[in-house]
Amino acid sequence: MVDISSTTDGAARPIPQAPMLAIQNLTKTYCSAQEKIAVLRGVCVHVVAGESVALTGESGSGKSTLLHLIAGLDEADGGSIRIDDAEVTALSDRDRAAIRRDRIGLVFQQFNLIPSLTIADNLAFQSRIAGRHDGHWQNELVDRLGLGTLLKRYPEQLSGGQQQRVAIGRALAVRPSLFLADEPTGNLDEATADDVTDIALDLVKRTGCAFLMATHSTRLAAKLDRKVRLSAGRIA
Numbered sequence: 001m002v003d004i005s006s007t008t009d010g011a012a013r014p015i016p017q018a019p020m021l022a023i024q025n026l027t028k029t030y031c032s033a034q035e036k037i038a039v040l041r042g043v044c045v046h047v048v049a050g051e052s053v054a055l056t057g058e059s060g061s062g063k064s065t066l067l068h069l070i071a072g073l074d075e076a077d078g079g080s081i082r083i084d085d086a087e088v089t090a091l092s093d094r095d096r097a098a099i100r101r102d103r104i105g106l107v108f109q110q111f112n113l114i115p116s117l118t119i120a121d122n123l124a125f126q127s128r129i130a131g132r133h134d135g136h137w138q139n140e141l142v143d144r145l146g147l148g149t150l151l152k153r154y155p156e157q158l159s160g161g162q163q164q165r166v167a168i169g170r171a172l173a174v175r176p177s178l179f180l181a182d183e184p185t186g187n188l189d190e191a192t193a194d195d196v197t198d199i200a201l202d203l204v205k206r207t208g209c210a211f212l213m214a215t216h217s218t219r220l221a222a223k224l225d226r227k228v229r230l231s232a233g234r235i236a
């Protein structure tokens with residue numbers, strides 16, 4: 001995505017935008033006693049603020065591995081991951097956790113809601129811990145995600161699609177710079193998956209965050225601004 005400004009002769013001139021997420025030459029090998037699996041062999045990806053990018057690739061190509069590294073849930077062997085002005089690969093575990101809490105919204109295929117908390121408290125969970133809770137913004141999310149009548153319920157009392165909308169609300173309540181989703185609609189039927197993805201994309205545009213979503217679905221990938229494909233450890 002680029003900004004357009006006009007030049008002195010009046011012609012539109014694109015100004016390159018600094019990426020919100022910049023990944024350079026990222027490598028990751030899993031080692032066990034039996035084998036070494038070189039999953040990422042020099043991955044480069046850039047995503048700018050407000051842009052939505054679908055991360056595709058065959059099963060086992062390393063999509064989840066890449067998202068885990070970006071989120072700081074695991075450490076890369078080499079290369080660099082920059083989120084806005086933070087060089088994630090150079091940070092301690094503690095500082096990576098702080099970036100994850102304050103700047104990253106995360107959604108997985110399993111909704112990972114907290115069973116003992118109401119939907120209202122699940123929605124506010126990350127934003128409260130991050131000290132970034134904003135009641136007006138949470139109310140907007142509740143409206144847009146259609147969760148108004150469900151706030152006093154517990155996760156087990158919700159359908160899969162409803163739970164995933166809560167997970168998206170929780171991730172966006174913190175107003176993240178970066179929204180990462182790993183097959184977020186993999187457990188949902190087609191119509192619900194379309195609906196949840198459309199709402200997520202609308203909210204991404206409104207927050208201006210960078211959005212990277214791993215998916216096997218070409219139909220869902222086509223809704224995003226751009227596709228990148230992992231193959232043989234690199235972006236093909």
Ligand SMILES: Nc1ncnc2c1ncn2[C@@H]1O[C@H](COP(=O)(O)OP(=O)(O)OP(=O)(O)O)[C@@H](O)[C@H]1O
Nearest residue numbers: 030031037039057058059060061062063064065066
């Ligand atoms: N903790 C781990 N230890 C060892 N190998 C792992 C580990 N996690 C993943 N792998 C291996 O790394 C490779 C990439 O796995 P990953 O889950 O990242 O792929 P994926 O593209 O997300 O797959 P899918 O589309 O099936 O979810 C696979 O060969 C997997 O077996």
